[in-house]
Amino acid sequence: MRYKILTCGEGAVTVEFSRKINSRAGAAAISLAGQLRQQNAAGICEIIPTYRSVTLCYDPLKISYKELKRLIASCVRHPRAAAQDEESVRRFYIPVCYGGPFGPDLEYLAQRSGLDPREVVRRHISREYPINMIGFLPGFPYLSGMDASIAAPRLENPREKIPAGSVGIGGNQTGIYPIASPGGWRLIGRTPVRLYDPHRDPPVLYRAGDRIRFYPVSEQEYREIEAAVSAGTYAVRTEAV
């Protein structure tokens, strides 16, 4: 796939596959990031995939721009050369308690879309969402491919504090707030799973390219999982795709 290398000073470049969001560019970015991670070249310190690009931060005293360019070209040209055994895509099953105090905007979404709240939930869990990018907040996954009938504009006045684990809808995307933060997405539920723990390695469960599947739990199940998470006995159901 064609790409452009954009200069971000002497210590970073952005490999841009497209200026707009498109699925081929996203896939190319995820693939390039995975290969570069596996190559583990000396001097590359950050590999940040997004919807359409990969930004690389590097130490120019350890790896030259020329070497970097060559490395990028060979990764893009031979996408399968680096066998992705260790880097297989994973699917995470995330329990969510929808509606009620955990999902204060579920009713609004139901009214807006002319659906029963249960139908909104059914549509939200009906699809598997690829993680296109993680960012803006630690561990915040940008998930695409949501059923367009439950899309909704962001709040005009963002909430000052959204609790950790909140599942929201912003435009055509859905996502999870891993830490408490201000935010403008419409909240439809909450997960008791700890998506981010600074003392865990890696600190965030998933990376861009992985997949998320939501499933509904009752408030009682939510409390049980929450207790297990606190006790350190809960493991998120994960499988290789």
Place this chain on the structure above:
Amino acid sequence: MGRIQIESPGPLTTVQDLGRIGYMDSGFPQSGAVDWYAASLANILCKNEENSAVLEITLGGFSCRFLSSLAFALCGAHVQAALDGVPVPAGRCVLADAGSVLQIGMADAGCRIYLAVSGGFDVPLIMGSRSTDLRCGIGGFAGRSLRRGDVLSVFPGGGFTRDAFATQEKILCGEVPIRAIPGPQDDYFTRAGLRTFFSGVYTVTPASDRMGMKLSGPAPAAALETDIVSDGIALGSVQIPAGGQPIILLADRQTVGGYAKIATVIKGDLPRLAQLRPGDRIRFIKTNRKSALAVLQEMQNTLADIKRQLQKRDQV
């Protein structure tokens, strides 16, 4: 084990090393000392690794008590400092007795002072770094800025070298030249817009912090819509939001963002940038990758030379 107690933290003091590297893909900022050169130099003077944890003291007004005898060094902004009332010079390794009090006045030039102690501050390593990330509340001392009464432990190690000193980077103020390389989105601006950016004078505004330095000045004319689909943000990127007022993104910047970035400040000029305060003015000077690399190499050589000289002195 060495310890110090904070008596006055000043406006903002945090524990920082050279940053939390390798987690931007999970959404974590790098954090770390904004003036990487001054922090490295302070550590070298105390015979620490350059990446040891130091205190980043914003604008001064700081004091602490040494609960044990420790060597320390101050680098960065110009301040009047005194140990039990006796003036201590910056850029020098000084031995503090147990019980002595270090007082740092408000900086008369520059913005950030770095206090290194021999051994380095002993705070937990979180994701490979001791840097404080205030937004996530992790790293450093309990994930927060320091308060009066906090007691910080210090690792054994480092050392005191009598008369160890180093010439510091000059603190610039007034109208300061800052070199920047065009890109990654310089093509979103018109030729005249780029000329405006590289010839205009921009003033540092009070809304600046460790995340970004907000400037006010002539708005560079855009050729395209400057809201872009988010991409990664490198250290020193100068983003131009819709209003046209540049923001230089620093250590605590968010990992991705959706504004066009007209240019990127070179790593070698981040230390002088880190020392600017509200009211100071910037003129961006266009440079290229090759020159930027030469500047960085020279600064690294200077640090290596100072390190070697200190080692040689110990052997005598």
